[in-house]
Amino acid sequence: MGRAVGIRDVAEAAQVSVGTVSNALNKPDRVSPTTLARVLAVIDELGFVRNDLARQLKMGAGTTLGMIVLNVANPFFADLAHASEAAAEEAGQTVVLGSSDQLEAREDRYLDLFEEQRVRGMLVAPLDGITQRMRRLRARGMPLILFDIHADRDFCSVTLDGRAGGELVARHLIESGRRHIAFLGGPLHQVEDRWLGAQRVCAEHQGVRLTHVDTDDQTIADGRAAGAVIEAMPAAERPDAVFAANDLLALGVLQALVMSDQLSVPRDIAVVGYDDIDYAESAIVPLSTVRQSTGLLAEHAIRLVLDEADDPDHSHEQLKLSPELIVRESSSPR
C-alpha cells in the first residue's frame, strides 16, 4: 500500500497545477469545463480523497461544532443531540458529541479537546454553571452557547423556561385537588427554575405544601429509590403528588409506587415528569409531563453559534422557550 494520493498526484496525472485541482474542487466555475472534467476523472480514477485536516488548517475555520451534554444515555439529551446534528447538517456543519456524565473532569476534558480541535463553536449543557474555563474560552473568542442555564450577559444561551414549566405543573396538580406536592430531583441548582416555579404557585395557594426530595442523579434507578422512600413514609407525611425533575425519575417513582400494593397512581399519588421523552407515554401509567421541543432548541442553538462565529458584531441573546403541559393518566384528578 503506497502513500495516500494527494492533490499533487492528481495535478500531475491531469497535467495541471495544484492550484487548478484545488479550484476544480472548490470553485468549479473558475475552471474551464474540459479541464474540470479531466481533473474530476483523474480524481475518481486515483481515488483521491481530500484531506480535511490540511484544508481546515489552511482555511483557519473548521466546519465542526463541539457539543457537550450531561448524559447521552438520557433520552432528552439524545434527542437534543440528534436534533442539533440535523440542524447543523442543514447548515453544512458537523457535530461532535461528548458526554460529560455529570463529571467536571470530563466536561473540562471536552472543552480542552474541542479547543485543540479548533471547532467552530461549542454547544454546552453545563454541569455546574459557567466555569472559569468557559470564560477563558470566550475571552479567546470561541463561540460558546449554553443550554438550559440562567442568562449571563456574556454568553448566548437557549433556555427552556423551567420556571414556567414548574408553574404549569404545580397549578395543574393543585387544580386536580392535590395538597402536598413533593418536588423530586437534584442536584437542586440544575433544576432550580422548575423548583422555583412550583414554589411560587404553591405559595399563592392556602393549605398547599411543597417539599423537596433530593436525588443523586436523575435516572430511573434514582426515581425508584425515591419512590421507595415515599412509600415508606407515614401516611400523614406522605405527599399526594410527586413532581419529578425529569421523566426518568418519574418513571422510577411510578414503578416503585405501582409495585407497592398499598398505593395507587393516580388515586393516592399523582406523578408528573418533565421532558416528555418517548417512553413517558408508554409507561405503566401514561405519564403526565412537560414537553420541550428539542428541535426548536437545537435550531436556535445552531443559529446562535454560527452567528457568533460569523458575525463580527454579534450580540449575545438569551432565549427562553416556553414549555407545554401534557396531561396523561398519571395525574388524573381523583
Place this chain on the structure above:
Amino acid sequence: MGRAVGIRDVAEAAQVSVGTVSNALNKPDRVSPTTLARVLAVIDELGFVRNDLARQLKMGAGTTLGMIVLNVANPFFADLAHASEAAAEEAGQTVVLGSSDQLEAREDRYLDLFEEQRVRGMLVAPLDGITQRMRRLRARGMPLILFDIHADRDFCSVTLDGRAGGELVARHLIESGRRHIAFLGGPLHQVEDRWLGAQRVCAEHQGVRLTHVDTDDQTIADGRAAGAVIEAMPAAERPDAVFAANDLLALGVLQALVMSDQLSVPRDIAVVGYDDIDYAESAIVPLSTVRQSTGLLAEHAIRLVLDEADDPDHSHEQLKLSPELIVRESSSPR
C-alpha cells in the same frame, strides 16, 4: 483580538527554538527541567493551545474514531455509543458519532466525511450490509469494523449472536405453553439471525406455528401499529406470543394490547423484546427481553479497530457475543 498564539510565539517568548517547545509538550523528558519549566510557564501565560489539526496533519495518524449508528434516538445505540466513547477514552481516542437514521445517503455521507477527516478508524452499524463504499475504504487501508452483521472475512465484526437470542426466546415461549409465535420486525435482513434462530427452534417442535409481521422501522410507533393489527385479527389467526425484534417495538405492541379491553398480556398474548433497554423493566407490563452487553460490545470493537490501525499483520476477527434471556412478567406462563 490579535491572531491566535502559536508555538512560534511561545518559542520566542521563552527564548528557545520551536523544536524545543514541541518537545516540551510531547516528550518532556527530552528537555532539561529548567527550560521545561520556563516553556510551560510561558505557555500558560500566553494561553497557548496547541492546534490539533496541524498536529494530526503532520503526524499522519489522527486520534479520532468515527462511529455510525442506525439511530441515536434508539437507546440501544445510544448506550452503545456511550460505551464506545468510554472505551475509546480509555485508549486515548475520541469518538465522533453520526446517525444514519436508516438512510443510505446519510450513511454514505458520514463514511465520506470521516474519510476526509482522516479518522483513525471507523465503527459502523451498517444499514444494509457491506456497501461498495465500505469495500473501497478497506481497500484504501481504512480500519473499519462492523457491528451486528454476519461475518465477512474481509472485515472485523462484533456481532451479537442473534441466532442464539432467537433460539432462547422461541424456546422460552414454547416452554411457557405458547403455540403461535409472531415474529415482529423489519426490514428482515437487519434482524435475520433472530428470525432464523426462532424459526429453527419452532421447526423442532410439533404444532408450533411461526409467522412474520413486517414493520417499516423499529420504533414504539411501529410497534403500536403492529399491535393494532394483531388485535384486529380473528381469534383463530391471532398469535398467542409476539417476539419483537427490539424492545421499542415490543413496548409499542404492549401498549396497543393493553389499551384494548379484550386481550391481556401475558394471559392472551406473551410479548418478548430484544436489547433490554432501561425502559423494558419499567414498561406497563415489565418486558421479557434479551440482554446484550453494550459495554462488552464496545470494548471489543475499540480493541479491534485500534489493532487494525496499529498492527501491520492484523488478521480480521469475527466476534460473536452471546446474549442472555431476561424473563419478566410479559411472558409469564398462563
Place this chain on the structure above:
DNA sequence: CGGTGATACTGAAACGTTTCACGCATCGTA
C-alpha cells in the same frame, strides 16, 4: 589532551491543502 558519548537544544524541511499575485491568450471595441 584527544576521543567518545550523553545531553540539550536548534532550525529547516516536511505534512496537504488554499490562496494570491501573476502570466498568457483571446476577444471586442475604438
Place this chain on the structure above:
DNA sequence: TACGATGCGTGAAACGTTTCAGTATCACCG
C-alpha cells in the same frame, strides 16, 4: 493596430505543527 477586459491556468507561499539531522557543550576516560 492598440488597448483594456476577460477567462484560464500557474506555482510559490503560507497554515501550525512534528521530526530529524546537526551543533554545541560538558564530563569522563585512557
